[in-house]
Amino acid sequence: MKLYDGGRAPNPRRVRVFLAEKGIEVPLVPVDMGAMGHRDEEVASRNPLRRLPVLELDDGTIITESVAICRYFEELHPEPPLFGTGAVGRAQVEMWQRRMELNFLSAIAAAFRHLHPAMKEWEVPQVAEWGEANKPKALEFLALLDRELASREFIAGDSYSIADITGLIAIDFMKPARLAVPEELGNVRRWYDAVAARPSAKA
Amino acid sequence: MKLYDGGRAPNPRRVRVFLAEKGIEVPLVPVDMGAMGHRDEEVASRNPLRRLPVLELDDGTIITESVAICRYFEELHPEPPLFGTGAVGRAQVEMWQRRMELNFLSAIAAAFRHLHPAMKEWEVPQVAEWGEANKPKALEFLALLDRELASREFIAGDSYSIADITGLIAIDFMKPARLAVPEELGNVRRWYDAVAARPSAKA
Numbered sequence: 381m382k383l384y385d386g387g388r389a390p391n392p393r394r395v396r397v398f399l400a401e402k403g404i405e406v407p408l409v410p411v412d413m414g415a416m417g418h419r420d421e422e423v424a425s426r427n428p429l430r431r432l433p434v435l436e437l438d439d440g441t442i443i444t445e446s447v448a449i450c451r452y453f454e455e456l457h458p459e460p461p462l463f464g465t466g467a468v469g470r471a472q473v474e475m476w477q478r479r480m481e482l483n484f485l486s487a488i489a490a491a492f493r494h495l496h497p498a499m500k501e502w503e504v505p506q507v508a509e510w511g512e513a514n515k516p517k518a519l520e521f522l523a524l525l526d527r528e529l530a531s532r533e534f535i536a537g538d539s540y541s542i543a544d545i546t547g548l549i550a551i552d553f554m555k556p557a558r559l560a561v562p563e564e565l566g567n568v569r570r571w572y573d574a575v576a577a578r579p580s581a582k583a
Numbered sequence: 584m585k586l587y588d589g590g591r592a593p594n595p596r597r598v599r600v601f602l603a604e605k606g607i608e609v610p611l612v613p614v615d616m617g618a619m620g621h622r623d624e625e626v627a628s629r630n631p632l633r634r635l636p637v638l639e640l641d642d643g644t645i646i647t648e649s650v651a652i653c654r655y656f657e658e659l660h661p662e663p664p665l666f667g668t669g670a671v672g673r674a675q676v677e678m679w680q681r682r683m684e685l686n687f688l689s690a691i692a693a694a695f696r697h698l699h700p701a702m703k704e705w706e707v708p709q710v711a712e713w714g715e716a717n718k719p720k721a722l723e724f725l726a727l728l729d730r731e732l733a734s735r736e737f738i739a740g741d742s743y744s745i746a747d748i749t750g751l752i753a754i755d756f757m758k759p760a761r762l763a764v765p766e767e768l769g770n771v772r773r774w775y776d777a778v779a780a781r782p783s784a785k786a
């Protein structure tokens with residue numbers, strides 16, 4: 381198998397952090413997203429949405445969407461479980477993974493894509509008012525997360541999970557989106573320092 | 584257990600269609616979203632994001648996020664499988680469920696929430712330019728889906744899955760968003776007619 385990878389972009393990194401936590405090595409095919417390499421035929425013939433990452437299995441089967449790729453590897457290599465354990469535990473991880481993605485990562489991505497000058501060719505049309513509207517949404521969600529993290533170590537419970545990976549890549553994506561974690565959110569800062577210190581965060 | 588339900592809104596309906604396909608009956612607690620009932624304490628104390636649906640288990644455990652609720656019921660009642668079979672099959676369903684949700688349902692929702700006068704209090708601020716920008720995104724995705732459906736019966740393969748449920752509720756959400764499936768997309772129309780004719784679509 382091989383993984384068409386997109387460097388620093390959040391979704392490709394989400395899969396690399398996941399693989400690092402599992403201790404899985406997959407041959408990477410680097411694609412230069414800065415040079416719009418993800419819109420070339422090499423990617424487009426594998427993913428009609430022209431997005432990365434893309435996993436290609438040995439029989440040619442294509443799996444796109446970072447969380448679908450992670451879930452595939454979770455089935456091949458169940459340990460350590462990163463999608464939760466037991467029916468309730470797995471539902472809680474799914475709930476938090478979705479909350480982190482749909483309410484937080486997507487707000488940061490909107491602020492970045494609709495406001496950053498470098499995104500002019502990527503996000504057509506850029507709607508600056510929408511980018512601005514997402515900044516308070518991202519910060520409001522972080523305040524909610526801070527209250528949640530007062531009573532537990534990780535986002536979806538007592539174990540590290542894919543919800544923490546989505547949180548990590550989202551927080552690191554705040555900088556290019558010109559956002560910062562407010563000083564007073566001590567629980568978020570404690571959690572972030574812990575997940576960012578894991579070796580997988582370098583992936 | 585009980586399911587706090589939100590009537591006609593797409594996400595509550597997604598769970599009801601899923602339960603109907605499984606033949607599962609869960610006691611429903613109706614919440615009047617038109618009267619902003621989802622922002623009342625009854626919901627807010629269970630879901631800090633104040634969204635529906637919300638599943639409450641007998642021990643008080645809360646599961647929110649429609650897909651997390653569906654996944655929980657998939658584990659309790661595996662037949663018929665609606666999240667795919669086998670590691671590759673399940674990854675393909677996850678891939679398509681996400682594509683349908685992130686590229687199609689979310690575009691229709693944005694057009695509805697940012698342009699419909701009734702959404703003024705729900706979506707603050709309404710950004711009309713963003714609503715308009717999403718209309719061609721939704722239609723572009725439908726054209727891609729039409730090409731995909733030329734070679735298979737259902738969205739994620741030869742079996743009905745949660746990706747079809749997300750597709751069904753998204754298409755039905757086009758009407759209030761003032762969008763329509765273009766006449767020439769015959770494969771999408773054939774697929775829609777088939778899934779809309781299933782008894783579960785009435786849920």
